[in-house]
Amino acid sequence: MSKDLRRAAPTLEDVAKVAGVSRATVSRVINGKRKVAPAVQEVVLEAVAETGYVPNRAARSLVTRRTGTVAVVISGADADPDGELDLSGVFSDPFFGRVVGSLVRTLRPHDVHPVLMFADDEQTRAQVVSYLRFGNADGALLVSTYADDPLPEALIGTGSPIVLFARPSHPIPASYVDLANADGARLAANHLLDRGCRTLGVISGPLDVPSARDRLDGFRDAAARRGHAFVPSVAGSFTFESGETAMTELLAATPDLDGVFVSNDLMAQGAIHVLQEHGRRVPDDVAIVGFDDSPVALQTRPRLTTVRQPVEQMAQEMARMLLEQIDADEPAVRSSIFEPVLVVRDSA
């Protein structure tokens, strides 16, 4: 049954016969590559409609060496027995879903299909690399979740176009989109100081991750400019639980804390819980500013004041850059940096 249906798929030859022209001409009309007489063009288009013709991807791909697919790779550190950042929970941070969703959406009208891949050990990284090396996809969009990920460099080695989300921890010749993280952190610092906070603290991300580093540095920089020579910080790992742990620690070290900047919303949520369990009112006793403006920012009580990262737009730009690189013969390494915005709600 299924086979019959598939076999029934009309080929170029069929369309050509119906239109009374050659296969080559039909191909030209469909791809719009060369001039075809308007009358002929019309006849061909009618024949296409009549037969319900759709080009066979595999056949086309065989000769053009284009697949019409790109790899969307989420890369995580090798799953340690004791490693906390396991890729299996990666989607519990809505961040990745937002990125992937936006990529899918942007690619769709270009008829480019995203193949989703996870890479979290040597074997799966090798799989991704060989997938690209042998032309199974026209390029890769890579979201890495940890520092010193070897994958970006390995992918460059395949010669395929790639675009990264966020600047890699070591400089490599790859295009990327990123956020002006330090600027975002400055917004947070100034907001906390403007509302009168006197004793600041930071829950950062892992400090070998550039974006986490930049957020901490930016915050400290802005605080220093306003007289706060030192701001204590504790590093988390961007998970809810690590936010709880970090807040507990920060609170123990600095009990008179009255303003905390947290490097992402998920950790901020954990931090708020801990503060409330310690009887601190948010924002009255301690003000909190998060980062990302993810859906969870609306699910905390009080609602989270946070630095918005336009994830969807950034992902869109990633996809665009990749498509551009795929079309270009001479691929250029480019970057695109987005500006964060402070979204004021109730937590600060």
Add this chain to the structure above:
Amino acid sequence: MSKDLRRAAPTLEDVAKVAGVSRATVSRVINGKRKVAPAVQEVVLEAVAETGYVPNRAARSLVTRRTGTVAVVISGADADPDGELDLSGVFSDPFFGRVVGSLVRTLRPHDVHPVLMFADDEQTRAQVVSYLRFGNADGALLVSTYADDPLPEALIGTGSPIVLFARPSHPIPASYVDLANADGARLAANHLLDRGCRTLGVISGPLDVPSARDRLDGFRDAAARRGHAFVPSVAGSFTFESGETAMTELLAATPDLDGVFVSNDLMAQGAIHVLQEHGRRVPDDVAIVGFDDSPVALQTRPRLTTVRQPVEQMAQEMARMLLEQIDADEPAVRSSIFEPVLVVRDSA
């Protein structure tokens, strides 16, 4: 540069030359389809290793009519101007991330690659259908988010193997995995009653969605068996916000409520917030049982008692069923129902 690297990819011909055998023999060794003398086999494998040969997917696909990819389709209702269930936010419920993640993981060792697609209007549905009809993927895994989704039926029409997450709202000849939703709801009901709740309420999902319906019915059934002839319910739409709204409504209608069953964790989270804002202590004044055991169950305070849906295992089973169907010549329509488990935490 990139082109040169790609062109350098060795072909079967190259391997055959190195091994001193014919193309056909190399193909046989690689696919293990027919007996090849052990000595020859070894020579070929060495040649493969030496050349770094990897089969060209497009060429293979052209003749086998197999693509080595499956479509993973998330299907949502058309985006109304006033429609609340927009696919763009779909990943803010970790549920979908869990499903997709598990699918990717299960497919990976079989070297089957998932192409992620969203379908949320006539055009994108048609795109998915034609993608399948013309053999661009070997099958489809479909997660539908609303009742009366026309996509499952349309996909059956393509003749491709498909597997659904959850029983469709109208019976159609398609395989699916599902949860014994009513049983899960019964667990919740008995747990609430066992802990002494006297006035129950339910926040359900949209009642045209079978799983939502089953959960409500199961709960009511179990409650009735223990003397609770009627349990008031309000329908939400599985989002955080709808949980807040529904809880507000339920509380207004039934102020002496002391036990609430909520059809998913995200709505339960919203419900808890509303209860707390109304000065009700959870679980002392009102006990709450959620559904899913999603990551958010650990992020509420108190932590959520909830009915676990083994989403990852279910997704794994979906993938397995699809692979099986793809390999089988005579595709059989099958279903696989999982048993829920009550996870007792602090909210009830």
Add this chain to the structure above:
DNA sequence: CACCCTGTGGAGAGCGCTCTCACTCTGTTA
């Protein structure tokens, strides 16, 4: 000793497409 297996390898067609090359048919210029 002829016969026919069975087990193994090679030759070659052909999957559906794109693209180069050559051809025809205009219309234009010397």
Add this chain to the structure above:
DNA sequence: TAACAGAGTGAGAGCGCTCTCCACAGGGTG
């Protein structure tokens, strides 16, 4: 009028693979 440009079209090769057919060797059987 001859020569030529240019535009539109067709013929056919070939992308890398699988798979059907066929050839052949070696060994058992009547």
